[in-house]
Amino acid sequence: MAKSTHAAASAPAAHAAAARPATSAPASTGAPAAQRGVTMADVAKAAGVSRTAVSFVLSNRENASISEETRTRILETVQVLGYRPNAGARALASQRSDWYGIVTEIVTAPFAVDIIKGAQDQAWLHRRFLLIAPSDQADATGPNQGMEDAAVEKLLEQRVEGLLYAATYHRAVHVPKSANEVPTVLINCFDADGKLPSIVPDERAGGRVAVERLLQAGHSRIGVINLDPDIPAAVGRLEGCREALAAAGLELDPELVVSGHATADGGYEAACEILDKYQAGAGRPTALFCLNDRMAMGAYDAIKERGLAIPQDIAVIGFDNQELIAAYLRPKLTTVALPFEEMGALGVQTLASLTAGQPITAHQQMVDCPLLERYSV
Amino acid sequence: MAKSTHAAASAPAAHAAAARPATSAPASTGAPAAQRGVTMADVAKAAGVSRTAVSFVLSNRENASISEETRTRILETVQVLGYRPNAGARALASQRSDWYGIVTEIVTAPFAVDIIKGAQDQAWLHRRFLLIAPSDQADATGPNQGMEDAAVEKLLEQRVEGLLYAATYHRAVHVPKSANEVPTVLINCFDADGKLPSIVPDERAGGRVAVERLLQAGHSRIGVINLDPDIPAAVGRLEGCREALAAAGLELDPELVVSGHATADGGYEAACEILDKYQAGAGRPTALFCLNDRMAMGAYDAIKERGLAIPQDIAVIGFDNQELIAAYLRPKLTTVALPFEEMGALGVQTLASLTAGQPITAHQQMVDCPLLERYSV
DNA sequence: TTCTTTTGGTAACGCGCGTTACTTCGAACG
DNA sequence: CGTTCGAAGTAACGCGCGTTACCAAAAGAA
Incomplete structure (x- = not known):
């Protein structure tokens, strides 16, 4: 709780009570410094025109008849004041x-920020402001529905034109009822009731591209370090894996699929299990497909511990592209990226269509998960 | 650019053109569903009172004289409509x-999100909304001043009551002029002109606590993997390091301080240099203070490569607490945390004081960097 | 009974701006 | 010379709400 805040030694002057007085300085010098609270009426008066004229000029009205002369005069006055x-x-x-x-x-x-960034950028391009409301709160006892309702409520009080609802991992969600009052798009999750449009990563294509990359590198016996098998991410990625194998005339050996806790330790243990099950050359996989990067991190350790080299002895491919892991592991991890930014951006675009009354392309849009080549394959 | 968006196979119904018509349904059934655009006047009419009465009740006015009866009637009407x-x-x-x-x-x-979270939470507690504006933009050519000005401008158009300006690494910044029109607080950076109040991490205390921890564990010969020596973070942390050593009657051996690029590779190289300079027991440090976690990550590899164990042979302590690194390295990294959330929260608190016209405690507030004990010391 | 105070409200203004309907004036037209 | 018409601009309303000034009736006080 950052109690110990003390004056800095490095800051010479101690402008302690730097609070600005709220008194309005009525008519200061004619400096171009923006005066607080200049209104359109002020501009009108200063320019010697009506407020309406100012409004017309500033909103670039098409069929307004304002002479070029007064137009520039108004714009100058705007600058000056x-x-x-x-x-x-x-x-x-x-x-x-x-x-x-x-x-x-x-x-x-770890990911929400990427969604926000994508959405924020896109909103900025659309000249929209993005209001962020937390669905979980520090002092709340866990992520409770009450918080979410309050968040949506607050947003609606601000009269937002549309709502984005984002999850940090791909799953089904229940959206507060009041979200129905305004166009709403789900990101990285989907409506359990199937009513609202959503944007999700194409997990299956991601799994396919990962395994295709391993096949292309000459691997035919591939171990899979799986997540909790029930979550949408695991289902899709594994399905894609099977598709890629099938396309190469191969099948997924159930012996080579090990589920673990979605952490580095879980990945370590799962990798140990797979690696110790066989001798080198006698059925031991030459590549590991880790369904997330954290587990890949643990797998790295298991592999190195056994004196094996990545990627010479064992190739590793991850999923998620958790930058701080994937880009800093040694060797750097080849992985499949979750397109958070793109999903955020697409969410705003979809919202823009919706609020403009245009039809959207699909009830559920899937975004590609691109392969990021590094040095572990 | 997420081109391949196609209809999902998993979503049964294809509510393609789900755009809501903007037509107002004048008088629907008396359902309790919130009707779009219910105004205070509507409530007043339905409750048989004046709009003023409704306003008084809703804003909980102290000295308003509204009978308990009409008061509850108004509140009920609010609910119903x-x-x-x-x-x-x-x-x-x-x-x-x-x-x-x-x-x-x-x-x-990687860090901005933490600042935002701290600020967001605190703002929510203060019943304030936090508008986020990016100072860098996707399509802009690098972080240019133009973007920042535009961001501040947009924020002021929204009539924000105060401004927070946050950097992702501790440094001096130039804030757009127009920020002066409203109370402004800098987070994780300070005003190059020395005018604006700021909140920064106490780097020196952080460096001190890190080295104290190593000393306490019995290490007396400590290697330092330094950042670019000119940045505020390096200056402060190194200073703290010296203080801790001095307090124990020791001095910092310049031979043991190696600067490197602030990456895992930079840390790896620096660690190699230090470790290979001496034989074990013959001056080789028994502990490494890495000035950030990424470098610690590289140092881990250098240490392990040499067959040394962490922390038995070499203890390692980092700085920054970059969660995804520190918490997933093996063994998990003991490090000093940068208090981003706290700084964000304190920023909002300071802003609240400023906008309320209260004095603030100091022109520059420093926030403690807590030590996070894990298993590398 | 008459005057003052309290209780329980309401009418009306203004915040800053978008927008519609209207006015004025000079030029072109018949 | 009267009429029409476009150019240039303005008056005025309303968005939804906070707030101040005012008012009527009931309750005490003298």
């Missing part, structure tokens, strides 16, 4: 807020 | 927006 439009007032008058809301679990999120 | 206050209109009328803005580099940020 440092006028800045009031987004809230504009929203009130025009009945459109230019805001989207996103509710997501920030706390437990 | 599903009235939801319009935050924008409220902001306009009350001249306070309840919004803070934060501008930060999301792109290049």
Whole structure:
């Protein structure tokens, strides 16, 4: 709780009470410094025109008839006075807020940030603001439904034009009811009731591309370090794995599939089990497909412990592209990336279509998981 | 760019054109479903009172005289109609927006998310909304000043009551001029002009606590894998290191300080240099203080390559607490954490004081960097 | 009984802006 | 010379709400 905050030795002056007084300095020098609270009426008065004229000029109205002369005069006045439009007032008058809301679990999120970034960038391009509301809260006792409802409620109070609902791992979710009042798109998750449009990673294609890469490198006996077999990610990735093998006329040996806890330790143990089951050349796999990068990290240790080299003796391929792991393991990990940024961006695009009343391409959109080649295959 | 979006096989129904029509259903059944666009006036009419009365009740006015009877009647009507206050209109009328803005580099940020989370949580507790604006943008050519100005400008258009400016690594920054129009607090950086209040990690105390831990474990000859010696983080941490040694009557041997690139590879090379400079027992350090976790990751490899055990032969301590590295290395890395969340939270608290006109405790507040004990010492 | 105070409200203004309907004026037209 | 018409601009309303000033009736006080 960061109690020990003390004055810094390095900062010479101690502007302690730096709070700005809220008093308005009515008419300062004619400096171009933006004065607080300059309104459209002020601009109008200073330019000697009506407020309406200013509004017309600033909103670039097509069929407004304003002479080029007054037009430039108004724009100059805007500059001089440092006028800045009031987004809230504009929203009130025009009945459109230019805001989207996103509710997501920030706390437990190594990935949420990527979704947010993708969405944020795209929203910025669409000249929209993205309001972020946490669906989990520090002082709440776990991620409770109450928080989510409150988050959606707060967002709706801000009159967001659309809602994004993002999960940090691919799964089915229940979205608060009030989300129905506004166009809503799910990201990295799907509606358990099947009503809302969603955007998810194409796990199956990802699994396929991973195993295809191993096959292409000449491996035919491939071990799989599996996640909890019930979650959508595991189902899809394993299915893709089977497809790739089948296309090469191979089958997945159930003996070579080991499920473990989705951690480095879990990966370590699973890798040990697979590696110790066979002798080299006598059925021992020459490649490991780890269904996430954390497990790949553990597998690395198991492999190195046995004096084996990556990728010469055993090739490893991961999933997720957890940057801080994959890019810093030695050798760097070849892995399949989860397209969080793209999903975030696509979410905003979909929302934009929806709010514009346009049809969307599909109820559930799947985004490719690209292979990231590094040095472990 | 996520081109291949195709209909999902798993989603049965194809609610393709799910766009909601914007037509208002004037008087639906008396269902309790929240009708879009219920206003305070609607509530007033339905409850048979004036709009003022509703406003008084909803804002819990102290000295308003509303009988308990009408009060409950109003509240019931609010429930029934599903009235939801319009935050924008409220902001306009009350001249306070309840919004803070934060501008930060999301792109290049393994850490920015933590700052945001801390700030977000705290803002939520203060019943404030946090608007996030990116200071770097996907299509921009690098982090340019133009983007930052635009970000601040956009935030001010939203009439944020205060501004947070966050960097992802501790450094001096230049803040856009217009930030002066509103209370502003810097997080994980400081104003090059020395005007704005800031919140930074106490690097020196962090360096001290790290080395104290090593000393306590019986190490007296400690190697240091340094960052670029010029950045504030390196200066502070090294200073703390010297202090701890001095307190134990020791001095820092310049021979044992090696600077490297702030990556795993840089750490690997630096560690190799230190380890190969001496024989075991003949001056070779028994512990390494790595000034960040990525370098510690490389150091691990150098140590293991030489057949040495962590922490039995060589103890390692890191800095930053980059979760995905520190918590998954084997053995798990003891490190000093950068208090991003705390800094974010403290930033909002400071902003709250500032906007309330209260004095703040110090121009620059330093937040402790706690030691995280794991298994590498 | 008359005057004052309290209780329980309401009318009306303004926040900053988008938007529609209207006015004025000079030029072209018949 | 009267009429029409476009150009240039303005008055005024309303978005949803906070807030101040005011009012009517009931309850005490003198």
